[in-house]
Amino acid sequence: MGVVVAFEDKSAAGGSIDAIVALTKADMARVNATILSRTGSEVAMIPEVANHLISSGGKRLRPMLTLATAQLxxxxxxxxxxxxxxxxxxxxxxxxxxxxxxxxxxxxxxPAARMVWGNEASVLVGDFLLGQAFKMMVEVGSLRALDILSSAATVIAEGEVAQLAAAKNTATxxxxxxxxxxxxxAELFAAACEVGPVLADRPxxxxxxxRSFGMNLGIAFQLVDDALDYGGSDVKLGKNIGDDFREGKITLPVVLAFRRGGEAERAFWRRTLEEGEIQEGDLEQAVGLMRRHRALEDTIERARHYGAMAKDALALFPDGPMKRALVDVVEFCVxxxx
Amino acid sequence: MGVVVAFEDKSAAGGSIDAIVALTKADMARVNATILSRTGSEVAMIPEVANHLISSGGKRLRPMLTLATAQLxxxxxxxxxxxxxxxxxxxxxxxxxxxxxxxxxxxxxxPAARMVWGNEASVLVGDFLLGQAFKMMVEVGSLRALDILSSAATVIAEGEVAQLAAAKNTATxxxxxxxxxxxxxAELFAAACEVGPVLADRPxxxxxxxRSFGMNLGIAFQLVDDALDYGGSDVKLGKNIGDDFREGKITLPVVLAFRRGGEAERAFWRRTLEEGEIQEGDLEQAVGLMRRHRALEDTIERARHYGAMAKDALALFPDGPMKRALVDVVEFCVxxxx
Structure with a gap:
């Protein structure tokens, strides 16, 4: 699911990723060089498609977590x-x-890669990158890490299929x-964090x-993302909101607003999300209903809950700059x- | 690429897969049970989509080759x-x-899975199966086998992208x-055959x-398949021909006919395959041109060449039932x- 952390946002209410970025900077340069060399192929379309996305400004939070937990x-x-x-x-x-x-x-x-090179290239270059991912893991040679990451691959696909099966069901x-x-x-966040201490052969x-840190951070991250897609808890309607609404995605703000609303409201959600009949003003109406039922605030509250679990998961580790940096990431995401 | 071996065809001019089927029967029953259990998921759509294809009559030549080379x-x-x-x-x-x-x-x-469940499910269930494939390899625990099969995954994707990039280029x-x-x-045939002796820790x-046996068998297999899509070398127009022509695929019969033909014929190939303007009678015309230039016969001749390489690749192994069964598979495919 495409989520770009707004790293420029240093004025966030709390938390920052500055510390983790600084602490992983040297390693991250090596990761970036590896990424660049491993998208190379004699088939020119592969680096073109891969780099279109890879170099498009995602800030690589997931690999950064692997580096950070390995350092931790x-x-x-x-x-x-x-x-x-x-x-x-x-x-x-x-x-x-x-x-x-x-x-x-x-x-x-x-523009999405599929708009430039077609669905075909997006499917196949994705397969190529998955193959390269497994090749690199094999080169590292840790069977435990391979187990964790290959299990994550199936769980991610399962989650996506489950989302597809649940699509447009407002009673989710x-x-x-x-x-x-x-x-x-969350599974990829969890796996990304777990392989660090696994490589280091820690208890x-x-x-x-x-793993628990990553899992709960990932859940919190996605919850906030889902709230932001409706403008977040302070409900300023910006220009990047409403994608999930238009796609009929059932996210937690919808789940809460649907359950807490009356029959007329539920009919609204069914018309817009299940039947996809969206009219002028419906997005504003949706945000209004969410506000009435505190659906966005409570989605963020739920995120805080998972964020708290993520922070407690790190309690076993002694205090230190990397532990503080990871706690900062949680604050930042929430x-x-x- | 979807290729179903016609296992019912015991009257083939030479070769048979009866021996390999018999010799791998017990192991194959275990493979089938594993396949069935590993397509299981709480997400009901996954086994539905997977089994639609898995149980639809492909005869599992590739896994059979893994079993056979492991026995060899x-x-x-x-x-x-x-x-x-x-x-x-x-x-x-x-x-x-x-x-x-x-x-x-x-x-x-x-009907293709995508026609029943949509493109979405086909992409995601494919990803799930890839993930499960890697999980099973990890469980086996051979880093060499993991290396071979994960490398194959990237090579296959690269080959598909290369095909996409070459699509509709009659001058290929x-x-x-x-x-x-x-x-x-061919890469998957090669990998399927290589992991047998790798597991057995053979020299x-x-x-x-x-590996060489599998690679050359795979090439021969695909060449014959491409010839059969135009009716094969004895040119009886059956009902299952012309798919590649309609899709504008550039296969060896086209490569040969295009190169051997004059300017008017090349214009025909460009119109039909590059521009996709196919009219009534064009398929018959295409087969006629291939016949004139012996493109189908020579495609089969090329297949025989790779088949011969495959058989010679096995020469190091002492004579025995499994070696003879593998040679039979080559004959059968050609x-x-x-």
Whole structure:
């Protein structure tokens, strides 16, 4: 699911990614070089399509988490570089395939790859990147890390299919919604964080802690993203809102507003999201209903809950700059306003 | 690329797969059980889509080759079962994605999955199967086998993208065409055959021999397939011919007929395949031109060449039932008439 963290937003209410960016800077340069060399192919279309997306301004939060948790675990080898690049390739492959699935026109403010090179290229270059991701993992040689990341690949695909099956069902429960975002978003965050201490051969409880940190951070991240798609909790209607509404996506703000509304409101949600009959003013109406029922505020509140779990998951680790940087990431993700 | 071996065809001019089927029967039952259990998911759409294709009568030549080469190499463990299932999942994922790429309506005589569940499900269930394939490989735990199969995944995707880039170019050379089919078809045959002796920890030369056997068998297989799509060398126009022509695919029969023809004929190929302007009678015209230039016969002749290489690749192995069965498979693939 295409999510670009607004890294420019240093005035967020709390939290920042400055510290994690600074602490992973040297490693990240190596990851970027690896990404560049591993999208190379004699088939010219492959680097063209891959770099269109990879160089389009996503800030690589997921691979950064792999680097950060590897540092947190005092990893001394090189394997985390390739694993971080693998994580980014898995993410990029998912974005390419999602664009085809969602029939998206735009991605990160640029035309989606499928609009430039066609659905065919998006599907196949996604497959290529997945293959390269696995090749890099194999080169690292940790069977545990391979197990974690290959399991993540199936769970992500399962989450996407579950989302497809749940599509346009306004009666989706919060639990069903959570199961979808655990799969499609949070699992990759969890895997990205787990492989750091796994590579460093740290005790199982530290591996589980990092996994839990990533999982809950990922859930919080997606919840905030879903709220922001309706303008967030302070409800300023910006220009980038309403994509989920137009696509009929059932996200938590909808789940809450639908359940808390009366029959007339539910008819509105069914018409717009299930039947896709969207008229002038419907988006404003939707935001109004969400505001009435505090659906956006409570979506952010739910995100805070998962953010708190993420922070507690790190409690086993001694205090230090990287631990503080990771806590800052949680604050940043929960408090971001765009 | 969707190719169903016509296993019913026991009257083929030479060769048969009866021996390999008999010799791998017990293992194949375990592979089938693994395939069935590994398409399971709580997300109901996944087994539905996967089994639509998996149970639709492909005869699983690729996993059978993994089982056969493992036996040839006297492998004593269990790993070949999961690797064979992985190979079939990789193949099935490719078919699901190809249907989306080619906008195919039919596959193995049934509506393509994308026609029943949509492009979205075909893309995502393909991703799920790829993920499961990697998970099973990881469970087997052989880093060499993982390396071979994950490399194959990227090479296959590269071959598909190369085919896309070469699409509708009637001036494609035979070498360019060969590079495409090595990637999109032969690489998986090669990997499927290589992992058998790799698991059995046989010397490198035996691994390389099996790889070479699979690679050349795969090339021969695809060449015959491409000839059969125009009715094969005995040119009886059946009902299943002309798919490649209608899709504007540049296969070896076209490459040869285009190069051997005069300017008027080249104009015909450009109009029909590059511009996609196909009129009544054009397919018959295409077959007529191929016949005039012996393009189909020579495509089969080329297949015989690669078939001969495949057989010689096995020469290092002592004579025995499995070696003879594998030679029979080559004969069968080269001589099949539908």
């Amino acid at each position: 675990a005092n990893h001394r080898g090189d394997g985390h570089i390739k694993l971080a690049a693998s994580v980014e390739f898995m993410h990029t492959a998912t974005l390419l395939h999602d664009d085809v699935v969602d029939e998206s026109d735009m991605r990160r403010g640029k 429960t919060e639990d069903e919604y959570l199961a979808v975002i655990r799969g499609k978003t 199982r409880e530290e591996q589980a802690s990092c 408090n971001r306003t765009h | 190499a006297n492998h004593r463990g269990d790993g070949h079962i999961k690797l064979a299932a992985s190979v079939e999942f990789m193949h099935t994922a490719t078919l699901l994605h190809d249907d989306v790429v080619d906008e195919s309506d039919m596959r193995r005589g049934k 050379t035979e070498d360019e065409y060969l590079a495409v089919i090595r990637g999109k078809t 490198r030369e035996e691994q390389a021999s099996c 001589n099949r008439t539908h």
